[in-house]
Amino acid sequence: LNLVLPTVPNGELTENNASAWESFAVDSAATSVTDDSSRVRAGAKSIKFVTASGIDTGLRFPAAPAAVWDLREKSYLSFWIYAINPSPVGFQGNQPAIILKTATGVFRYQPTVQMMVRDRWRLYHVPLQGGDHWTRTVAVGSPTLDDVFQIELHHDTAVWRIRLDRAR
Numbered sequence: 001l002n003l004v005l006p007t008v009p010n011g012e013l014t015e016n017n018a019s020a021w022e023s024f025a026v027d028s029a030a031t032s033v034t035d036d037s038s039r040v041r042a043g044a045k046s047i048k049f050v051t052a053s054g055i056d057t058g059l060r061f062p063a064a065p066a067a068v069w070d071l072r073e074k075s076y077l078s079f080w081i082y083a084i085n086p087s088p089v090g091f092q093g094n095q096p097a098i099i100l101k102t103a104t105g106v107f108r109y110q111p112t113v114q115m116m117v118r119d120r121w122r123l124y125h126v127p128l129q130g131g132d133h134w135t136r137t138v139a140v141g142s143p144t145l146d147d148v149f150q151i152e153l154h155h156d157t158a159v160w161r162i163r164l165d166r167a168r
Contacts (some may be wrong), residue, residue, distance in 0.1 A: 105141025
């Protein structure tokens, strides 16, 4: 996301600002989000997410849905994920899922295939219009990309670290 926020330098969402994120698990299992310098793709820090849950978990940014992002001129949401998943089953379903919450509804982006990899960084490019192995659905209401106020990233792994880079 190419954000112009005074607290987010150059639109970077993960550089030493874990306190602006919220972590969750739908089964209310323990989750945490912290700044991490031990595994970084770019910059000095990444966001480290840890959960005790094995089902739908994730992160929200900003924690309070108060962003004002106009993404109409953007083509992709691009981000890196490093996933550690010790489960012998691996990931459940096609992951990761992205939710964009807007003033008028919610978009959900789901890959058409399992895209998560273990124990290495992977770059994801999610087309904001859908396509290229990503399905965009309207989950609620009549969303538009001109007033996005929050992003969520979902999947089912025990530990994952994420670094979101700017949309193109």
